[in-house]
Amino acid sequence: MNLAVNNQSLALAFGLVLIGLFIGYREKLGIDKDMIIGVIRAIIQLVIVGYLLKSVFRLNIVWVTLALMLVIIVNASYNAMKRSNGLSKAWPISFLAIFVSTGVTLGVLVAAGAIRLIPAQMIPITGMIASNAMVAIGLCYKNMNQTFHDQRQQVLEKLALGADLKDASMSIVRTSIKTGMQPTVDSAKTVGIVSLPGMMSGLIFAGVDPVHAIKYQIMVTFMLLSTTSISAVIACYLAYRQYYNERKQLI
The missing domain is CATH 1.10.287 (Helix Hairpins)
Structure with missing residues (x-):
């Protein structure tokens, strides 16, 4: 075609x-x-x-490939930070979450032989992974901002009754993680039924055996679920403490 x-x-x-x-x-x-x-x-x-x-x-130089991958992660972190509405330390938190989730996912794929350490594979896949992590973290920030505002009284009551910061914030953290992961989970549920993935369709258009294209798309689904879950967990568990001051008071 x-x-x-x-x-x-x-x-x-x-x-x-x-x-x-x-x-x-x-x-x-x-x-x-x-x-x-x-x-x-x-x-x-x-x-x-x-x-x-x-x-x-x-x-096809390794260090140039790694440099471009780092540029992608830095830009994704910056855009995720902009969703935080001025949250303290949002950029380093975003960078760490995206860097770790991307590194873990890519490391597993390379170790398993699913992809090779060449720019034609590493750079596009890094872009796919980092962009999904960016969206997940942005949703986490948005949900945490809104929920800490809406549930301010409940959090204060928990603190007054002796709860530490983690216990007082845990319900918000868990809800935010779920919010960040939800689009990727929904996409995984409907892939092939509602949406026809671009990677699979592109490979088929290029003449690749549909069975191989399907396997690649399944791999993409796995890696996106991994990335969004890791990035959302890291971002939320590091970010919730930024809603409190040094005296452990809700800002």
């Missing part, structure tokens, strides 16, 4: 963006500027990254 995307088809596809802009304007959502900036950034970033990856794949 040959797929061709030329300048004309891209221009016509831009009409889909105009639909989104019209809806945002009509409903007064206030996202018009963000949508325009997002589209422009996406085009510029994809062009730059596309040519960069082409060169990196051709070089």
